[in-house]
């Protein structure tokens with residue numbers, strides 16, 4: 444009677460041992476496989492999951508630092524393998540030779556592509572950031588003519604002057620008087636939002652006011668970009684299912700897009716009304732939205748409200764977030780590099796002291812910088828470029844391969860491959876910027892005191908080739924004007940222990956803003972620079 448039981452037990456143990464052996468063999472196989480793969484790709488590809496576990500580690504820390512570290516180990520290019528069920532496979536590169544190939548030499552082979560368009564379509568629609576081919580070309584041409592017109596330049600100079608002197612500085616002054624710590628990023632976002640609306644749609648939304656009003660649109664816009672970025676790190680089938688079932692992040696996205704749409708629709712409705720009045724003989728307008736409203740599509744019909752909505756949303760994204768987050772990182776870097784701030788102050792005093800009939804007493808709070816003076820500020824231009832090198836407003840960008848090709852570094856590219864170019868990582872590579880690549884050193888941009896620009900394929904903060912940022916000149920002018928006006932009057936001190944980290948979004952916001960106290964600039968400090976300038 445005991446025999447069969449012993450047999451059963453032996454059989455059971457034997458089975459157990461076999462399972463254990465199989466498991467050990469499998470583990471050894473995975474380990475060897477992973478180590479071999481790691482040699483090739485720098486990241487461990489797990490069966491079924493691909494390199495997803497490594498990506499998750501990156502997402503839990505600082506994703507941009509993680510990409511930089513992997514790219515540094517892999518000489519500037521690596522192939523990311525996602526799980527078998529996902530659409531995360533892509534090539535990530537920071538090699539300037541590849542960038543030139545991608546953005547200029549073989550530009551037609553690398554559109555934004557179906558995957559990108561599909562992922563951001565709910566938010567950006569067919570707007571310029573999300574368009575290829577004819578749709579892109581038409582918007583680019585129209586916007587380019589407008590951006591380079593004298594009228595537009597005049598409009599941008601005047602609107603910025605008004606915003607800085609009648610809104611930004613009074614708001615800062617009132618906060619200084621009340622000794623209240625401010626979120627500088629929030630204030631700058633308000634400034635650039637009002638500014639882009641004024642130049643792109645001729646509308647002043649009045650975000651930057653003394654009472655710093657709650658702007659539901661701004662919150663909705665931030666939530667929408669954040670949720671859209673989440674789609675890039677989620678398998679397509681998963682986010683599509685979540686969208687269908689209206690769950691989690693997708694639910695939030697839908698809600699925030701609704702608020703964004705309402706804002707854009709309101710702008711379009713108001714403008715249409717104004718255009719009708721214009722026909723009846725009131726004042727003429729010539730902002731970007733009006734220009735598009737006067738155009739006809741390929742069927743000779745006016746553009747649809749949906750397309751006009753896309754144009755609005757894309758220009759807000761282009762003009763609002765980029766300059767304000769760049770300025771926030773710039774002020775954060777100044778805090779750690781007080782000598783750079785001192786040099787900027789010295790430059791402002793030197794440039795202004797060249798005015799005819801300038802008197803010492805003119806160097807006070809009422810001083811208003813002039814456009815031609817802003818253009819002479821090469822050191823400030825260099826310092827902003829240096830901030831954008833280390834903290835590019837668009838930290839990564841995306842293209843898709845439409846025909847088999849090979850990168851100059853030898854990487855084979857199959858049709859349909861997604862290519863990520865890591866702009867943040869490019870700014871921090873020793874191979875591109877030298878041993879001091881991590882230092883904030885505006886001098887690297889100067890020769891004999893004059894600003895010298897870098898190749899767009901090394902310094903890709905404004906993109907390059909046919910899709911070079913259309914607002915680059917305006918952005919520099921805007922950032923220089925706002926920065927110089929603030930630095931001349933105030934000293935900034937970031938609140939102690941305030942965490943400064945990037946947020947995962949389409950543009951590189953500071954996750955917790957930039958909480959700081961402002962103090963009036965010491966008059967003696969200004970007078971000293973003035974004495975030096977007048978020597």
Ligand code: HEM
Pocket residue numbers: 571572583586639761762763765766769831835836837840841903904905906909910911912913914915917918
């Ligand atoms: C520091 C400020 C800025 C930075 C770093 C910046 C950066 C960029 C980048 C990286 C792109 C390429 C995006 C892509 O194709 O995926 C881009 C495109 C563009 N930018 Fe800017 N930008 C800035 C400010 C502005 C401003 C203020 C405007 C307008 C008011 C503007 C208008 C545009 C437009 C219209 C495009 C689309 C160009 C195209 O696809 O043909 N940008 N910008």
